[in-house]
Amino acid sequence: MTNVRDGLQLRYLRRMVKTPAGRAFLLNQLADAESNGENQVFEAVLSNVDDPALQKMIEKHRADEVRHAQLYHEAAVRQGVPLEPVPAHLKLIDRLDRAVGGFLTQPITGARGVMEAYVMLQVIEERATSQFTLLERAFREVDPQTADVVASICADEERHLLYCHAISKRYAPDEATRLETLHRYRELEARCFAENSEALMQHTQARGYFSGGPLVKWFWRNLQALGRRQGLPYTAYFAAAQAA
Numbered sequence: 001m002t003n004v005r006d007g008l009q010l011r012y013l014r015r016m017v018k019t020p021a022g023r024a025f026l027l028n029q030l031a032d033a034e035s036n037g038e039n040q041v042f043e044a045v046l047s048n049v050d051d052p053a054l055q056k057m058i059e060k061h062r063a064d065e066v067r068h069a070q071l072y073h074e075a076a077v078r079q080g081v082p083l084e085p086v087p088a089h090l091k092l093i094d095r096l097d098r099a100v101g102g103f104l105t106q107p108i109t110g111a112r113g114v115m116e117a118y119v120m121l122q123v124i125e126e127r128a129t130s131q132f133t134l135l136e137r138a139f140r141e142v143d144p145q146t147a148d149v150v151a152s153i154c155a156d157e158e159r160h161l162l163y164c165h166a167i168s169k170r171y172a173p174d175e176a177t178r179l180e181t182l183h184r185y186r187e188l189e190a191r192c193f194a195e196n197s198e199a200l201m202q203h204t205q206a207r208g209y210f211s212g213g214p215l216v217k218w219f220w221r222n223l224q225a226l227g228r229r230q231g232l233p234y235t236a237y238f239a240a241a242q243a244a
């Protein structure tokens with residue numbers, strides 16, 4: 001089921017993936033996001049977790065993210081155009097790190113620190129699965145090989161959500177605190193995602209990945225108007241939590 005916002009985003013992605021340059025830009029950005037500092041979080045969490053079963057989950061999670069970065073990088077290279085470094089202002093994880101006061105860079109100590117880190121990873125995974133579902137559909141029509149890569153990564157991210165639930169619950173002082181943290185981080189992430197999306201749209205238009213005539217202008221106006229009308233771009237996980 002695709003809502004209005006997702007439908008517009010899918011249209012945006014379909015335009016982006018029409019050209020090798022657009023595909024390479026998207027995939028390179030994903031490769032960068034997958035390798036963007038989370039490794040430090042896994043290291044820091046591991047030093048605070050002594051349950052062998054949970055340690056195994058964290059090790060697997062870390063290995064998956066390293067592999068995802070490689071898979072997205074290879075898919076970007078396959079497009080056959082030069083790759084450029086991702087501009088700093090388009091990095092969602094960095095934006096989130098600044099907004100929360102440095103979850104990537106601050107030391108993680110104690111049970112609460114582990115819970116907060118894994119709730120943050122949970123909201124990142126929630127966004128990833130939501131985005132990758134749309135991305136797979138966009139790629140399916142023009143580059144089925146990459147669509148298969150996105151689908152396999154998306155399945156991993158869904159498994160990571162189970163790790164996030166297990167570890168954040170295990171280290172939460174109580175369920176109310178975990179839920180309050182989850183709600184707060186989802187809001188923070190949705191704000192960062194909205195800002196990053198706007199910056200991304202401006203960048204891709206300026207670089208000509210997404211140029212066009214009246215239809216594009218119409219699309220751009222609608223997306224901005226929709227964003228303002230509908231409030232923050234929460235994922236379906238937030239809506240499901242509200243309905244529960």
Ligand SMILES: [Fe+2]
Nearest residue numbers: 034064065068
């Ligand atoms: Fe990943």
Ligand SMILES: [Fe+2]
Nearest residue numbers: 125156157160
């Ligand atoms: Fe993940």
